[in-house]
Amino acid sequence: xxxxxxxxxxxxxxxxxxxxxxxxxxxAVMTAAMSFxxxxxxxxxxxxxxxxxxxxxxxxxxxxxxxxxxxYTFLTxxxxxxxxxxxxxxxxxxxxxxxxxxFQALWLLPRFTPPIVYGIIWMWILDPTRAxxxxxxxxxxxxxxxxxxxxxxxxxxxxxxxxxxxxxxMVIFYSAIKSIPRDYQWAALADGATWPQxxxxxxxxxxxxxxLFVTAYQTLSLLTSYEYILIITGGGxxxxxxxxxxxxxxxxFGGYFANYEFGYGAALSIVLVxxxxxxxxxxxxxxxxxxxxxxxxxxxx
Amino acid sequence: MARTVQAEPSRPQPAAGRYNAQAVRREERLVTxxxxxxxxxxxxxxxxxxGWLLLNSFSTELAHGVWPSGxxxxxxxxxxxxxxxxxxxxxxxxxNTLWLAVGMTITMVAVSTPTAYVLSRMKFRGRNAFLxxxxxxxxxxxxxxxxATYYVLRWLGLLNSIPGVFLVKAALxxxxxxxxxxxxxxGISWDVEMSALVDGASRIxxxxxxxLPQVLPGIASISIFSFIYGWSEYIxxxxxxxxxxxxxxxxxxxxxxxxxxxxxxxxxxxxxxFYIAPVLLFFIFTQKYxxxxxxxxxxxxx
Numbered sequence: 315x316x317x318x319x320x321x322x323x324x325x326x327x328x329x330x331x332x333x334x335x336x337x338x339x340x341x342a343v344m345t346a347a348m349s350f351x352x353x354x355x356x357x358x359x360x361x362x363x364x365x366x367x368x369x370x371x372x373x374x375x376x377x378x379x380x381x382x383x384x385x386y387t388f389l390t391x392x393x394x395x396x397x398x399x400x401x402x403x404x405x406x407x408x409x410x411x412x413x414x415x416x417f418q419a420l421w422l423l424p425r426f427t428p429p430i431v432y433g434i435i436w437m438w439i440l441d442p443t444r445a446x447x448x449x450x451x452x453x454x455x456x457x458x459x460x461x462x463x464x465x466x467x468x469x470x471x472x473x474x475x476x477x478x479x480x481x482x483x484m485v486i487f488y489s490a491i492k493s494i495p496r497d498y499q500w501a502a503l504a505d506g507a508t509w510p511q512x513x514x515x516x517x518x519x520x521x522x523x524x525x526l527f528v529t530a531y532q533t534l535s536l537l538t539s540y541e542y543i544l545i546i547t548g549g550g551x552x553x554x555x556x557x558x559x560x561x562x563x564x565x566x567f568g569g570y571f572a573n574y575e576f577g578y579g580a581a582l583s584i585v586l587v588x589x590x591x592x593x594x595x596x597x598x599x600x601x602x603x604x605x606x607x608x609x610x611x612x613x614x615x
Numbered sequence: 616m617a618r619t620v621q622a623e624p625s626r627p628q629p630a631a632g633r634y635n636a637q638a639v640r641r642e643e644r645l646v647t648x649x650x651x652x653x654x655x656x657x658x659x660x661x662x663x664x665x666g667w668l669l670l671n672s673f674s675t676e677l678a679h680g681v682w683p684s685g686x687x688x689x690x691x692x693x694x695x696x697x698x699x700x701x702x703x704x705x706x707x708x709x710x711n712t713l714w715l716a717v718g719m720t721i722t723m724v725a726v727s728t729p730t731a732y733v734l735s736r737m738k739f740r741g742r743n744a745f746l747x748x749x750x751x752x753x754x755x756x757x758x759x760x761x762x763a764t765y766y767v768l769r770w771l772g773l774l775n776s777i778p779g780v781f782l783v784k785a786a787l788x789x790x791x792x793x794x795x796x797x798x799x800x801x802g803i804s805w806d807v808e809m810s811a812l813v814d815g816a817s818r819i820x821x822x823x824x825x826x827l828p829q830v831l832p833g834i835a836s837i838s839i840f841s842f843i844y845g846w847s848e849y850i851x852x853x854x855x856x857x858x859x860x861x862x863x864x865x866x867x868x869x870x871x872x873x874x875x876x877x878x879x880x881x882x883x884x885x886x887x888x889f890y891i892a893p894v895l896l897f898f899i900f901t902q903k904y905x906x907x908x909x910x911x912x913x914x915x916x917x
Contacts, residue, residue: 322818323739326729330789331745333726336771337786338752341763348763357766398657405650419902420658423665426898428847430868431887435664437872438671438880445880447663477661506639509646538756541850545872559759566762567854579762586759594751 345587348580355574366581375553375561383557386471387536394476395532396525399483404513406484407491418488421481433545436474463547467554471543478542479535483528490524491517530600534593538586559586672885690881694889698871698882703859705867712846712863712890715777719845720838722785723792727837728830731796732822736808753790761854768855775858780851788844792837799833800826839901843894864890 352362370376402421406414424432439447442461449459463470494517502512540560543549549556549564556564566579675685693705733739734746764783765774773779803826811821849865856866868886875882 318817319737322822323733323737325819326733326822329726330730330793333722333782333786333789334748334752336767337764337783338757338760341760341767344763344766345760348766357769401653402657405654408647408650409654417654417658419898420661423661423898426843426847426894428865428868428890428894429849430865430872431668431891434868434872434883434887435668437876438667438884439660439664441877441880443877445877447667508639508642534756538759541758545849562759563761566765576762576766583759583762586756590756590759591751594755598747598751 342587345580345583348577349584351577351580353576353580355576357576362577366578369578370581375556378553379556379558379561382468382553382555383537383559385468386475386555386557387533389468389472390476390479390536391529391532393472395479395483395536396529398476398480399528400487400518400525402480402484403487403491404517407488408509414488418481418484421484424478425481429541429545432474432478433542436470436546440470464551467547467551470547471555474546475536475539475542479532482532482535486524486528487521490521494520526600527597530593530597534590538590558582562586668884668888668891671880672888674881687881690879690885693882693886699874702867702870703862707860708862708864708867711777711861712865715781715848715852715863716842716845718778718781719785719848720841722781723788723837723841724834726785727789727792727796728827728834729822731793732800732826734793735797735800736805736826737818749790749793753794757787758850761850765855775856775861777856777861777863780848780855781845783855784845784848784851785841788841792841795837796830796833799830803829835901839897843897846894 347359349366350361350363351359352365353359402417406418408414409417438445440462441447441449442459442463444450444453444459446459448462452459498516498520499512502516507515537557538559540557540563543555543557543560544563547555549560549568562579562582565575565582567574670683672690673686673688674683675687676683697703697705734742768774768779768783771779773782808821808825811825812818816824847865848863849869852863852865853869856862864886868883868890871883871886
């Protein structure tokens with residue numbers, strides 16, 4: 315590599331390197347370091363060994379939080395991020411392409427909606443008085459209003475997150491379904507197979523791989539995202555909808571019960587960080603990411 | 616992956632004869648009807664939710680929570696006077712939101728465009744390591760690093776500032792941006808570039824004179840994507856910005872939710888509509904580009 319080449323490389327590459335190191339690598343290392351301190355709002359580095367991790371075993375709320383996390387992740391994944399996603403991909407690929415695109419756009423919209431606006435829509439739908447959509451409709455039947463968020467807290471966060479999460483799988487499954495050679499479908503038609511039979515015996519077996527990918531990828535996303543829960547239920551009532559990541563966030567920044575517990579919050583986060591790192595490496599191996607990194611041709615000459 | 620489809624031995628025989636063909640057609644119609652019914656029913660709540668924002672912000676009352684009655688513009692008074700004296704100026708807040716969106720867009724384009732070129736077209740030590748890093752980071756949940764990021768921003772003096780938020784957010788989205796742009800560079804034939812190099816152009820000249828014009832659709836995709844995500848950002852704004860002078864619309868509406876939830880849905884829906892309007896316009900008119908990133912960003916599995 316010539317000198318000018320090296321200069322070019324340096325100039326073009328430097329910004330990305332700086333940003334990645336300052337806002338990704340350093341925070342990751344720092345989270346690990348912080349988890350061994352009892353840092354609070356004074357931001358002092360007072361190392362206390364494994365005390366924060368020992369605290370996790372004494373934290374009487376944590377078993378409840380862990381249970382919430384598992385139930386929430388499993389239900390959202392099963393019913394929405396994979397379940398509904400497959401159904402949406404199947405039906406939007408069955409109808410004419412233009413119609414399918416319109417419905418896909420509608421389902422992608424929540425993903426691009428400001429989270430607080432999405433939250434407001436749900437606050438209205440689930441409002442405990444007759445001003446809300448569900449209770450307004452319920453009033454037509456003469457039934458008493460239901461306080462959805464406190465009576466069905468887990469269902470609330472599963473549905474609100476699932477409706478956003480479904481579009482990820484939908485897009486991936488849709489393109490996977492569209493890339494299945496048409497010959498299979500024609501052969502099946504000639505054999506007299508109906509659409510449900512085609513789905514069962516041709517489409518689903520052929521999208522096994524994307525199914526696995528979406529399941530793995532969305533498990534990690536669900537374990538670590540808490541933005542919509544924070545907005546819609548705030549983790550309550552009591553701790554009914556507090557998942558692990560939200561618990562860690564509230565430990566550090568939550569105003570109402572434990573202010574600025576940075577050390578313990580970081581220790582809780584590091585559990586997720588380790589999980590995230592392991593999962594990322596597993597994706598790397600299982601989904602053969604390496605194939606996407608072919609060497610550039612121009613340098614071979 | 617082996618793609619073998621085995622015929623089921625117990626399958627019905629090929630549909631032949633008039634009677635069978637009719638039966639198949641009838642069943643097809645039935646399936647089509649079922650598919651449309653499902654699609655409409657399951658999508659209805661979404662359409663109703665977004666429609667409500669519009670209806671409610673202009674109606675005096677909604678009977679049974681859904682049926683609008685009486686036209687009014689009083690919910691839009693917040694455009695001229697704050698809902699309560701403690702609120703910062705709306706237009707200043709909107710300006711901050713725009714600055715966040717634009718800053719985020721500029722950072723993403725400025726950083727991912729040259730980096731993706733280097734990763735696509737040059738061979739150097741550490742290339743594969745960096746590519747691997749960006750891929751791992753793309754799957755890695757950056758939101759778990761929030762506490763330490765708070766510390767870093769404080770240390771840099773970037774707390775309570777819009778650039779602090781867009782730099783952090785851009786860092787999280789950078790892996791996606793780099794991979795999308797790399798996809799666009801990879802798609803360009805390298806003959807043109809080679810001839811420019813042979814003619815004596817430097818690597819940097821080649822990049823911005825020959826390559827850049829060809830990846831404009833990629834830049835457009837990333838810009839739109841970054842703009843929408845910057846404009847909509849919630850969690851980093853709420854966490855890193857307390858100073859009212861640096862509030863964005865997310866903080867503003869968050870405060871309105873705190874003060875007027877259950878009391879004034881008219882105000883809530885009007886401010887929400889004000890916030891989402893630019894996103895909706897972008898969404899409707901630039902879908903082609905958005906889809907490209909959504910798919911491009913996750914092509915690992917499909």
